[in-house]
Amino acid sequence: MCGITGYYSFAQPCKFTNELTESVNFLNHRGPDAQGKVFTKLAGLGHTRLSIIDLSENASQPMLSEDGDFIIVFNGEIYNFRNLKEKLKRKGARFKTSSDTEVILRGFELLGEGIFELLHGMFSIAIYNKKHHQLTLARDRFGIKPLYFYHGDEQFFFASEMGAILEFPIPRKLNKNALWQYFRYNYNPDNNSIIEGIKQVSPGSYIHIDKNQVSEHKFHHLKTSIIKIDYNEAIEHIHTLIDQSVEERLIADVPVASFLSGGLDSSVISMLASKHHPGIHTYSAGFSENPYFDETKYGKTVASQINTDHHIFDLSDNKISDSVEDILSCFSEPFADTSAIAYHLLAKETAKQVKVVLSGDGADEVFGGYRKHKAEWLMQNRTFLAKLSGLFGHMGSVKVGSRNSLSGNKNRQLKKWLHGAKLSNEERYFAWASIQSDGEVGQLLNYELAASFPINLNIQNINDVLAADIRMVLPGDMLTKADRMGMQHGLEIRTPFLDHFLVDFVFSLPAKWKLEGGVRKKMLKDAFKNELPESIVNRKKKGFEVPMWSWLNGPLKDLMLTLLSDEQLNKSGLFRKQGVQRLINQTLSNQPGDSPNTIWALMVFQVWFNKYNPQV
Numbered sequence: 332m333c334g335i336t337g338y339y340s341f342a343q344p345c346k347f348t349n350e351l352t353e354s355v356n357f358l359n360h361r362g363p364d365a366q367g368k369v370f371t372k373l374a375g376l377g378h379t380r381l382s383i384i385d386l387s388e389n390a391s392q393p394m395l396s397e398d399g400d401f402i403i404v405f406n407g408e409i410y411n412f413r414n415l416k417e418k419l420k421r422k423g424a425r426f427k428t429s430s431d432t433e434v435i436l437r438g439f440e441l442l443g444e445g446i447f448e449l450l451h452g453m454f455s456i457a458i459y460n461k462k463h464h465q466l467t468l469a470r471d472r473f474g475i476k477p478l479y480f481y482h483g484d485e486q487f488f489f490a491s492e493m494g495a496i497l498e499f500p501i502p503r504k505l506n507k508n509a510l511w512q513y514f515r516y517n518y519n520p521d522n523n524s525i526i527e528g529i530k531q532v533s534p535g536s537y538i539h540i541d542k543n544q545v546s547e548h549k550f551h552h553l554k555t556s557i558i559k560i561d562y563n564e565a566i567e568h569i570h571t572l573i574d575q576s577v578e579e580r581l582i583a584d585v586p587v588a589s590f591l592s593g594g595l596d597s598s599v600i601s602m603l604a605s606k607h608h609p610g611i612h613t614y615s616a617g618f619s620e621n622p623y624f625d626e627t628k629y630g631k632t633v634a635s636q637i638n639t640d641h642h643i644f645d646l647s648d649n650k651i652s653d654s655v656e657d658i659l660s661c662f663s664e665p666f667a668d669t670s671a672i673a674y675h676l677l678a679k680e681t682a683k684q685v686k687v688v689l690s691g692d693g694a695d696e697v698f699g700g701y702r703k704h705k706a707e708w709l710m711q712n713r714t715f716l717a718k719l720s721g722l723f724g725h726m727g728s729v730k731v732g733s734r735n736s737l738s739g740n741k742n743r744q745l746k747k748w749l750h751g752a753k754l755s756n757e758e759r760y761f762a763w764a765s766i767q768s769d770g771e772v773g774q775l776l777n778y779e780l781a782a783s784f785p786i787n788l789n790i791q792n793i794n795d796v797l798a799a800d801i802r803m804v805l806p807g808d809m810l811t812k813a814d815r816m817g818m819q820h821g822l823e824i825r826t827p828f829l830d831h832f833l834v835d836f837v838f839s840l841p842a843k844w845k846l847e848g849g850v851r852k853k854m855l856k857d858a859f860k861n862e863l864p865e866s867i868v869n870r871k872k873k874g875f876e877v878p879m880w881s882w883l884n885g886p887l888k889d890l891m892l893t894l895l896s897d898e899q900l901n902k903s904g905l906f907r908k909q910g911v912q913r914l915i916n917q918t919l920s921n922q923p924g925d926s927p928n929t930i931w932a933l934m935v936f937q938v939w940f941n942k943y944n945p946q947v
Contacts, residue, residue: 333392334358334818335404335457335478336490337376338499339466341543344372345486347499351375354498358491360661361406361818369393369402374459374466378404381821383583383687390430396440397425400462403436406491407454407476408825410579415449444469444537447550451579451831455532457489466540472551472831473693474534474806477814481529487540492815493524494663497943502528505945510665510905510936511780514772515765517667517932520785520807525664526945534806553798554835565840569833570858576830577603580689587825588612588681589689591641593629595852596691596700598867599859600827604689605637612685613639616646616677621878633867644680646673646877652886654679659938661819667932668808669879674816682820692813693828696800697837698852699793699845703763707796708846710752710759756790760799766925766932774910775929792842801834879927883918891915891930894937903940903947906933 336354338347348370355366355377362379365388369376378392393404409415412431415438420426424437431452438446439458444467447456453475458467468489470478480489481501490496497503504527512520522531532538535551560568577600581587589601591613605611613634617627627643634641651672658675681688695701699708751759761784762768773779786803790796810826817824828834837854847853860868883891893899895915900906911933917926 333381333404333406334361334379334491334495335377335392335406335455336495337404337457337459337488338374339459339487339540340373341485341487342373343485346370347375347486350499351377354490354495355379357495357498357663360821361491363821365391367392369395371402371459371461373464374402374461376402376404376457376459381686381818381823383408383585383823386584389428390432392432394432394436396436400460401436401440402459402461403432403439403456405432405435405454405456406478407452407456407471408580408823409434409450409452409454410582411449411451439467444539444548444550447537453826453829455491464542467537468532468540469537469550470532470534472535473801473810473829473834474531475810475814475826475829477811478532479524479529480532480538482545483528487545492663493526493529494943496529497526497663501526503943503945504528505947507778508780508783511769511772511776512783512785513665513667513936514775514929514932515767515769516785516807517669517766517928518808518811519664519666520764520803525939531806534802551831553801553838555794555798555838557841558839560840562844565844566854566858568836569854572830572833572836573599573827573858574603576827576833577689578607579830580825580827581607583687585686586612587687587689588614588685589639590677590681590691591615591630591634591639592691593626593631593633593867594691595855595859595863595868596694596828597630598633598691598863599694599855600689600691601633601639602637602859602862603827605639609638611639613641614644614677614681614688615641616644616673616680618878619645620648621881624876624878629867629870632864636864642680642684644677646676648882648886650676651882655887655890659935660942661815662935662939663943665932665936665939666811666815667928667935668812669877669928669931671812671816673877674812675819678816678822678824679820682817682822686821687823687825688817690813690824690826691828692809692824692826693805693834694852694855696797696805696809697828697834698855699797700852700855701800703760704793704796704846705849705851706751706763707759708793708849711792712849756795757784757788760788760790760796761785764804766928775907775914775933776905777907778905793845794838794842797845798838805829879931880918880921883927883930884921887934888919891918891934894934895930899937899941905947 358379362381364382365380367378376393393402409431412434416434419437447469454471455476455478456469479493488496488499506527509523509525536549538547589604591597591601592615601613615630618625751762813824856868914926918930
């Protein structure tokens, strides 16, 4: 696990020696164990290393082929590298290390871009062909690992994080369309970034660069053809695939732990991990000062049953206050999922003891675990509630609620559901995936944009909704959160639910099985209901939510008022001050709605804008 960066000049020799050094230094948090750089006539590649497999210096990067014609920098883990290594040996490949990096390099020498389809794991890869002056970038199937790039007139730059690209001499012009999308979803939902011209390699794709000719190719498509199989047989196979995935992701030359919140997803992963590694360490975070958000008792219940060495970190208001500047400064592109605050602190404490941790990320998108999934099931099955949507839609007494209490959150969800009932399948998906509507964003930003959707959709059933989440929510939100918060502290987070054999199999099953009877993650629950407490399997999902309203009225209040003052807002001139003040007033008075989440998005953006000073 590491950070990668580099440049490629299309024709003229050009060495960005200082810039590459600064870019590597920027990524040091992703790989604090070692740094490396290689320069050629037209290219430079840099790397920071977090040593997980083959801890020797021989496995350091950038890594060169025996003849020196190929140079690789790689971020990620390949779980089937030992099997691939044996296959490549039979084709004549020779190896000097026990690292997965060398397996990719030798595979690329023999198979070219065909090696990417054979890789089983998470990765972002850059390989430079020194002989033919060609650069190839590749990103894993679901976007677990990030890979940004900028295609200029004479050079091509790439890096694991956008901030590392900004160390190179490129224009810093604000992408106003991306900013609009950011305030709608609280993250960037497509491959474009907040800076014009900087993009990400699409998940499951590779980019080939040859003398200013840049082409992108897909090597993985989500398999959606429905197979014929008995339900119970499918459940057994799901269990087997998840168990195999966990076992593979325990491979490391350093200790591996597991996050354990006590929710179904992390409980499944931790339980299976404990069978392969008895006494494995598990970690969770709680909010003792905000009991409504605290779920540590569930983690304790599971840890006691599966006999793990369990650790709980209390995220007190004082810890939030002491850490907020570090949290805000770690975003080189605005990202405002509020749960990242808790994730950051959990990763920070966990990283003091281990380098690798398993997580339950991805299960909701694969198996149907979000409230919006059940809401869509209600719509598509035309239940009693759906038939009454028109009636409720005219009831002015249905008030928007806040996330800060059970009743308020239910009111908020009902209002959003009623609004979605009036929309097309595709419009409803984006409405339910967003924090603010286009109209609300328009009250905040002082420019206008036509409403646009980040991805093209054709939603006919629940499988289509889940596929949309795989394309948008996973890489844009959930995996961005896990990668940035983990790697900020040199912590590698592995996601067993995103094993591509498992994902492809689940998507080959009938849509009606996913939320049968309106039960979220029904297939995952059926697969593990005999191995976990009933109270864990069937308890209502709460998610990794945080007491944002409480924090903004407590330890973060002064910072909020400072960052959103007229003086600070005037620096960019992007916001309608009346709209910002309205959100502040709603937050300070605990009025209903999602104002605390949007306030946090504003704070994140303000810190980012002050740091990078883009051209508006």
